[in-house]
Amino acid sequence: MLKELLVEIDQADYVSKERLAVTLGQSVSRIEDGLAELVRLGYLSQDNGLNCADLPCGKCPYVSMCHRDPLKTWEITDKGQRVLAR
Amino acid sequence: MSYTIALVGNPNSGKTTLFNALTGSNQHVGNWPGVTVERKEGQVQRGNQLYTIVDLPGTYSLGALSEDEVVAREFILTGHPDVVINVVDATNVERNLYLTTQLLEMGAKVVVALNMVDEAEDRQISVDEKALAQRLGAPVVPTVASRRKGLDQLMQAAADVIERPLNGVVRLSYGESIDAKLAELQEFLVKGDLTYPPGWLGVKLLEGDTYVRKIVRENASLQSSEEFGRLWDEIAAQEDDWQLEIVDRRYQFVSAITKDVVQRPGTAVQTATDQLDRVLTHRYLGLPIFAAIMFVVFQLTFAVGQDLLGDLMATGMGAFGSILERVLVNAGAPDWLIGFAGSGIIGGVGAVLEFIPLIVILYLLMGLLEDSGYMARAAYVMDNIMRAVGLQGKTFVSMIVGFGCNVPGVMATRTLESRKDRMIAVLINPFMSCGAKIPIYLVFIAAFFPSYGGLVLFSVYVLGILIAFLMGKVFSKTLFKGETSHFIMELPPYRLPTVGNVLRNMWDNVSGFLARAGTTIFAVVSLLWVLAVLPGGVEPYGPESILGRIGLVIAPIFGPAGFGNWQAAVGLFSGIAAKEAVVATLGMVYAGVEGGAELVGVIREVFTPLSAASFMVMTLLYTPCAATLGTIRKETGSAKWALFSALYTFAIAWVMAVLIFQIGRLFGLS
Numbered sequence A: 001m002l003k004e005l006l007v008e009i010d011q012a013d014y015v016s017k018e019r020l021a022v023t024l025g026q027s028v029s030r031i032e033d034g035l036a037e038l039v040r041l042g043y044l045s046q047d048n049g050l051n052c053a054d055l056p057c058g059k060c061p062y063v064s065m066c067h068r069d070p071l072k073t074w075e076i077t078d079k080g081q082r083v084l085a086r
Numbered sequence B: 001m002s003y004t005i006a007l008v009g010n011p012n013s014g015k016t017t018l019f020n021a022l023t024g025s026n027q028h029v030g031n032w033p034g035v036t037v038e039r040k041e042g043q044v045q046r047g048n049q050l051y052t053i054v055d056l057p058g059t060y061s062l063g064a065l066s067e068d069e070v071v072a073r074e075f076i077l078t079g080h081p082d083v084v085i086n087v088v089d090a091t092n093v094e095r096n097l098y099l100t101t102q103l104l105e106m107g108a109k110v111v112v113a114l115n116m117v118d119e120a121e122d123r124q125i126s127v128d129e130k131a132l133a134q135r136l137g138a139p140v141v142p143t144v145a146s147r148r149k150g151l152d153q154l155m156q157a158a159a160d161v162i163e164r165p166l167n168g169v170v171r172l173s174y175g176e177s178i179d180a181k182l183a184e185l186q187e188f189l190v191k192g193d194l195t196y197p198p199g200w201l202g203v204k205l206l207e208g209d210t211y212v213r214k215i216v217r218e219n220a221s222l223q224s225s226e227e228f229g230r231l232w233d234e235i236a237a238q239e240d241d242w243q244l245e246i247v248d249r250r251y252q253f254v255s256a257i258t259k260d261v262v263q264r265p266g267t268a269v270q271t272a273t274d275q276l277d278r279v280l281t282h283r284y285l286g287l288p289i290f291a292a293i294m295f296v297v298f299q300l301t302f303a304v305g306q307d308l309l310g311d312l313m314a315t316g317m318g319a320f321g322s323i324l325e326r327v328l329v330n331a332g333a334p335d336w337l338i339g340f341a342g343s344g345i346i347g348g349v350g351a352v353l354e355f356i357p358l359i360v361i362l363y364l365l366m367g368l369l370e371d372s373g374y375m376a377r378a379a380y381v382m383d384n385i386m387r388a389v390g391l392q393g394k395t396f397v398s399m400i401v402g403f404g405c406n407v408p409g410v411m412a413t414r415t416l417e418s419r420k421d422r423m424i425a426v427l428i429n430p431f432m433s434c435g436a437k438i439p440i441y442l443v444f445i446a447a448f449f450p451s452y453g454g455l456v457l458f459s460v461y462v463l464g465i466l467i468a469f470l471m472g473k474v475f476s477k478t479l480f481k482g483e484t485s486h487f488i489m490e491l492p493p494y495r496l497p498t499v500g501n502v503l504r505n506m507w508d509n510v511s512g513f514l515a516r517a518g519t520t521i522f523a524v525v526s527l528l529w530v531l532a533v534l535p536g537g538v539e540p541y542g543p544e545s546i547l548g549r550i551g552l553v554i555a556p557i558f559g560p561a562g563f564g565n566w567q568a569a570v571g572l573f574s575g576i577a578a579k580e581a582v583v584a585t586l587g588m589v590y591a592g593v594e595g596g597a598e599l600v601g602v603i604r605e606v607f608t609p610l611s612a613a614s615f616m617v618m619t620l621l622y623t624p625c626a627a628t629l630g631t632i633r634k635e636t637g638s639a640k641w642a643l644f645s646a647l648y649t650f651a652i653a654w655v656m657a658v659l660i661f662q663i664g665r666l667f668g669l670s
């Protein structure tokens, strides 16, 4: 499943856990496990984005424009690219 | 003699609860040698047999990635427990079995405590424990540790396993080529006289386990063999592939078992999100849809905020103003205080507060988009365009934050790794029109374009984005060259925003706005008020005042842009302290002159629609506020870049404003 997951992510325009779950016939939590494992093993890297709660915005009235759910991004590492290339 | 039982399990599987339930107060806490990991041990007496239970750290895996993992696996492999009780959370069998699989690989004698079966039942998850036991080749005992259920059966099963060796240990296959390589390796490893099971060592070697590699590398008898040396090199070359393959096989093993033994209530397949995304993130439709949604947001803002609530605040402020003045007059307050209250507070701060309804509605709608998960799609759609112009896609994340406030917007660029991407993102962020500029646009819209409010506001934001893209492109071609890395954005599932959340946002918004009006804006207005009435003897709010003289020095610069009056100049100048101050300053200086004249009315006389447009563009693009400049200095680590940002944005704003005014005049607009 992990290799398939890596291939899917490589070919996808964006990462949607729901979509990956449907494509690979797995549960979403399973996909999450797989992604975590790929990160742990160094095939993928994840950037959890900026959590607005960490910013000194305090009671700024414009804070609702900030992402309460930080936007996450993924990147296939060199190690991951090497495996994909084979 | 006492038998030793090791207790392993994932975090939160209920292992501690089980350990406490089994051992009661018979516990001893210490440390594992050499590490800071806690070691807990307890005793259980059954009949005349004593069992020592060792609680190993909770882990998801038994690799070499953390101290916890190493401690747990070292004990299982070299501590010679007579049996290993693996606590498996029945509500999440699939995740938990990954650890079980690794225990089997180690050749451990395993008894599975299928814990939390009560919770699983509540959630309608059923686990066929007999089938599971058969597939794992290990006994499975359902337990509810928190209610001490199944403990006796569990201990009985453990005792049985200790007495009678398990038959038919389950072996995983890793595919033909790896299995063959393992067999080859094993022949050598058996000869190495290592304390670990050779089969397990082989798997870990192929997996690239650093800890095991060290053990094997330091084994003299193995390393002296030339043949082994060749095998060693071969492994090193293929490690990445094998690692993924082996882990994958474990997953497959677990998936296959789970599919057969676990039944969950049919999880609705999330096709709705998927179908929605097919449209909303469509290669060609995505952008027009995003534009249309934003346009509707701005239209709605004006429809609700202006048409429904617009007069409310204006009337309120007017009434409050006259009451305040009457109170002050009756109390015999000095003239300067009455003047300050009338033009400074009501005319200045009040001019900003009048637009609260519109701003609150706008941010309410934006908050809804954010909460629903759509903003991530918007970022994704923009990401595609940014990439097309050669910019790092993640930049747009910081740009969206900039729509609220440029300070966190600039800080949000921290998530960009390369200096190139980051510098560009920092420098273009101020073009994202922040919330504090909205009152400026609203005043001019109310004066000249009341029927086209949504469209004008929309155009302003779009212009900001376009200029940001353009400058980003320019910077990436000139100042900061280099490669952009490729990221894949994650789109979270859509959610229905909750009423509570929406109300809380609105309250934060209103209270935050009032707080800002009462502090920053009040402070700036007070300072400017002093400058506007000094020196004594000159006409207050006139061109002879200190403020007027400052304005007259700057004003000629803006002549070609169509707003070369001193009031507009000081307005822009004060905006560098805080953008809301532009409106507050205009409100104050005009209110003072006309004796409480309504700002919108005065603007209508002083500006023309064309100069209003060029003024709006100027405020959109010119020098960011002091707080943003300070943040730029901090984030780039240099005052030089803050200065650069202040100057180049001003230059671009000026050029754009002049272009608009001059070209407009050519077309006969005024």
Ligand SMILES: Nc1nc2c(ncn2[C@@H]2O[C@H](COP(=O)(O)OP(=O)(O)O)[C@@H](O)[C@H]2O)c(=O)[nH]1
Pocket (backbone or CB within 6 Å): B009, B010, B011, B012, B013, B014, B015, B016, B017, B018, B058, B115, B116, B117, B118, B119, B143, B144, B145, B146, B147
């Ligand atoms: N419903 C239910 N809850 C349990 C059971 N066993 C443990 N818990 C609860 O699960 C939570 C985690 O348990 P804990 O023993 O701390 O987990 P550990 O991280 O594996 O040590 C606690 O709140 C326990 O009360 C069980 O069999 N059924």
